[in-house]
Amino acid sequence: MRDYKKLDVWKKAHLLTKQVYQTILPKMPIEERFALTSQLRRSAYSIPLNIVEGCGKNTNKYFAHYLDNALGSAHEVEYTCYLIFDLGYITNDLHESVYKEINEVKAMLIGFIKYLRNEP
Numbered sequence: 762m763r764d765y766k767k768l769d770v771w772k773k774a775h776l777l778t779k780q781v782y783q784t785i786l787p788k789m790p791i792e793e794r795f796a797l798t799s800q801l802r803r804s805a806y807s808i809p810l811n812i813v814e815g816c817g818k819n820t821n822k823y824f825a826h827y828l829d830n831a832l833g834s835a836h837e838v839e840y841t842c843y844l845i846f847d848l849g850y851i852t853n854d855l856h857e858s859v860y861k862e863i864n865e866v867k868a869m870l871i872g873f874i875k876y877l878r879n880e881p
Contacts, residue, residue, distance in 0.1 A: 763816040763824070765809075770869040771816075774809040774831065777838070777862045781805040785842065785859065788851050797845060804837035808866065821877040828877070832870045839863045 765771045781801060789798040808831045815827025839860065846856035 762819070765813045765816040768812065768816070770866070770873055771809055771812045773862075773866050773869055774812060777859075777866050778805045778809055780859060780862060781838065784855060785845065785851055789845070790850065793850075797841060801838065801841045801845070804834045804841060807831070807834035808838070821880050825874050825877040828870055828874045832867060832874070835863055835867045835870065839867075
């Protein structure tokens with residue numbers, strides 16, 4: 762069993778989730794509370810949650826499966842933030858900032874998945 766708090770990818774995903782909660786969600790209009798806001802919230806915290814859940818699995822194969830789920834959630838966050846930007850709810854600077862963080866998390870997840878799948 763792994764300690765998720767020691768994983769750089771989990772730390773980065775946690776910071777991304779905090780960034781979404783602190784900088785994007787407060788800017789969302791009330792009419793999006795049960796649509797885009799809810800979707801972004803769930804997909805953002807799903808990234809670190811899947812990493813945590815995968816840490817509880819006994820094999821690299823199962824851990825990689827949960828990292829795949831985290832990667833899928835990262836793609837959801839990426840698109841949802843793009844849509845939120847395109848609809849004019851957040852500024853270009855904020856979108857670029859979160860986009861950079863999302864891409865770093867995605868790259869870390871992809872690298873970790875490849876590492877786990879190549880382990881004997």
